[in-house]
Amino acid sequence: MSARLLLEEMLIKRSQQKKRTSPLNYKERLFVLTQSQLTYYDGRRERKFRRGSIELSRIRCAEIVKNGGEIIPCQNKYPFQVVYDTNTLYVFAPSHDSRSLWVQSLKGEIKDNAVVSAKFHPQFWQEGAWLCCRQVEKQAPGCEEYNLFGDISRKPLPPIPREERSKNKKQRRPPPPLPPESDDDDDDKEEEEEVMVALYDFPGTEPHDLSLVKGGEYVILDKCDVNWYKARNQFSEEGYIPSNYVTEKTSANLVQFVWFSKQVNRNKAEELLRKEDTEGAFIVRDSSTPGTYTVSLYAKSAPGEGGAAIKHYHIKESQGSPLHFYLAEKHLFSSIPELIEYHKHNAAGLVARLRYPVGKQDKSAPSTAGFSYEKWEINRSELTFMKDLGSGQFGVVRLGKWRAQHRVAIKAIREGAMYEEDFIEEAKIMMRLSHPKLVQLYGVCSQQKPIYIVTEFMEHGCLLNFLRQRRGSFSLGSLLSICLDVSEGMEHLEANGFLHRDLASRNCLVNDSLVVKVSDFGMTRYVLDDQYTSSLGAKFPVKWSPPEVFNFCKYSSKSDVWSYGVLMWEVFTEGRMPFEQNQNHEVVTLVTRGHRLYRPKMAPTAIYDIMQLSWLETPGDRPSFSQLCLMISDALESETPPPN
Known part of the structure; x- marks a missing residue:
């Protein structure tokens, strides 16, 4: 049974792959919106072919585009955008009312999507940069809050009841049947190819991978998801490549140059x-x-x-x-x-x-989201164990290698330590969270017991021990850099709607380049451990938890912000235990009465102010992680004052 038709209209779309903006980028297409798909067709009357189709479940944002004075070289002057996966489709409507109807209809259909964005770019991506915020990465986070339930061009209108919409449709002649599909599934053949430059070597590990050579150019065929693209090399070989190993080949994109360090x-x-x-x-x-x-x-x-x-x-x-x-x-x-x-x-x-x-010589390649596209399960026979790294709350952690070449950390989950089935399902989502300041999950070995969790190996171990072992050697700038690394990792979790629930220095790791990365995000939900369980059955580490967690078990990104403030305190005390003179039940009483951790001697007043903002009583009053990143960046950018 076909999905019900909601809207149909001749609109104009802008080619997604073009590097330069000209009238040739704009093509008239018949757009059809159903309850499951947004599809566009070649609009020739005598014969119609499908040019592209987007499942509504993949759409992250539908919104108007604010035109900042740019000339629109087509007859339709009312642009809106549809953001899906890692792509942005620009569509131009003939009138204000037409655009509003399309945007509001799309918003109504995607309101329950799990992938809806928190922020978006209100202006065009054009010639290698976002016009609104001048960021030059196409996948850069949005710069304006996204309102799923409103039209930013005017006050929201009440939605048209489905019955009335159906009634109006009955008064017009019924829509023609959807035209046949063609072999040409998108406009890519009539557009310029998207060429990217490899930043690192990538030796493909699976038959469906495509190996990359640093500096080589590759044509992007399909952006499968945010972490993996399908590409073609100069020899017409095709396969999957990690998206963070390539960058757009444009003069405005600085990442490709040896002198730029992001x-x-x-x-x-x-x-x-x-x-x-x-x-x-x-x-x-x-x-x-x-x-x-x-x-x-x-x-x-x-x-x-x-x-x-x-x-x-x-x-x-x-x-x-x-x-x-x-x-x-x-x-x-x-x-x-x-x-x-x-x-x-x-x-x-x-x-x-x-x-x-300086900066990119011998720079090691970043982690990939899994060893290959859609590879969740790792064959345990391909793992070799080298030495014990320690014991965590789930079990023993060992240094090992995958296929005798990739160094990895392997956590063997001891029986009864976690809800294994629930975690394995969640692991697929966690693997997609790929960021330079998050410890990368590569996959799991779940077919036999014990279950193994395979992650990126971090040479210097946990941040807590790193701070304690090097006590007395840190400058103010290096402590701020640690805090910035953690806030950037947490900002990525926040942007993807993911909660950590146990942010602390013990759950951050340090690599050989002294980069600090957030680890074990979201894992506490699967722990079976009395230390993390209250009498009400809730799991939390009390000394890092805000009042709404230990009083009402309410978690949010703002409860992670509170924990981040405690982590900052750990950093600036070089690894001291928070509330070291108090038991957990005493901490609950103290914090509920408004008591907060004292200012560390190494923390200037301005830095302690940031901690105190993180510990505000009302969650909504606390800053977001994106705001914390800006505060810490500003502190690092300014002339660093001596400790008070």
């Missing part, structure tokens, strides 16, 4: 440059303000400094059109790569020429 803040940039100790060593990195960039430059003998110095120069943008970039106002460039190339040969007001890019 995951480097001010403190880490200075550490890298001092370690290199080379005249003209430099890094181009993200500034604390999203969508802007900073050049960090090392000079061995800077004027007025009496020795070596590191200077940080913000790349500025000119006002008006066309847009130009500059470090010194007299020298304007149409792109950042052109600016960097010029300053390689001319200091032009900088403390030195940009002679030596």
Whole structure:
């Protein structure tokens, strides 16, 4: 039985793969919305072929596009967007009312989707950047809160009852049957191919994988999900590749350049440059303000400094059109790569020429979401065990290798330690959570007992021990960097609607590059352990929990924010136990009465203020993790004051 027709209209779509915007990008299509799919057809009257179809369950956002003064080179001037998987479809309606009807109808159909976005981009992705926030990554998080239940173009109208809509449809002639499908399932054949550049080597591990060679170019055939793409190489070989190993080939995309380091803040940039100790060593990195960039430059003998110095120069943008970039106002460039190339040969007001890019030499490849596309189950015969790393709440953790080449951590789940069946189902979701500041889950061995959980190996172990073993050696900047790493990992969990429930320094790990990653997110739901279970049956570590958890068992991302404040306290005390003089029942009484942890000696007042914001009584008053990231970034970007 076919799904009921909701809307049908001739609209205009913008090609998704085009790199440049021109009238040739815009094509008239017959759009058909049913209760299960949004489909568009080649609109020729004599013969109609399906060009593309989107299952409504895959749609994350449907919203109007705010036109910031850009010229729309087609007759329909009312754009809206449909965001699904990792794609954004731009559609242009002929009138305000037509657009509102499509957007509101789509919102009504997707309101129960599990994948609805928390934020979206209100303006176009155009020529390698988001016009609203100037971010140059197509998958960058949205910059505006998404309201699923409203139309941002005007006050919401009451929905048309289905009966009335059906009645109105009966008054018109019945819609024709849906046209036949063609072999051409999308507009890709009539569009430019999307070409990406490999940032790292990827030796394919499964027959359906495609190996990548760093610097090679690959045509993207299908963005299967956020973590894996299907691609074709220059020899016409096809297969799956990890999405975080490639980047768009555009001049506006800085990730492809050796001098750009995305995951480097001010403190880490200075550490890298001092370690290199080379005249003209430099890094181009993200500034604390999203969508802007900073050049960090090392000079061995800077004027007025009496020795070596590191200077940080913000790349500025000119006002008006066309847009130009500059470090010194007299020298304007149409792109950042052109600016960097010029300053390689001319200091032009900088403390030195940009002679030596630092940061990506011998940079290890990031983790992938699983070893291959849709590979959840790992064959235990492919695992070799090397040495014990310790014992956790689930069982023994060992260092091992998968297929004798990938170093991994293997957790053997002891019998009776967790709800195994529930966890295995959840593991598929957890594997999709891939981020540089989250410990990657590679898969599980669930066919025999004991169950193994296979994860990324982190050389320096848990953050708590790392802090205690190196007590007295941390600078303010390095402590802030630890906090920023954790907040960025938690921001990704928050954006994906995932709760940690047990955030603490013991559940964060440190790798060989001293990057801190969040581990064991969501695992406490599956623990069978008296230490984590209250008399009411709820599981929580009291000293890291907010009042709404130990009083009412109410979890949210804001309860994770409270725990993050306690983790910050652990970091700035270099691994002390919170409320070390009190038992759990005493902590419940103290916190309920408004008592909070004291300010650590190493924490400036401004940093302790952030902790206190995380410990506000009302969950809604606490900051989000995206706000915490900005606060910590700003603290790192500013001149770091000495401890009070």
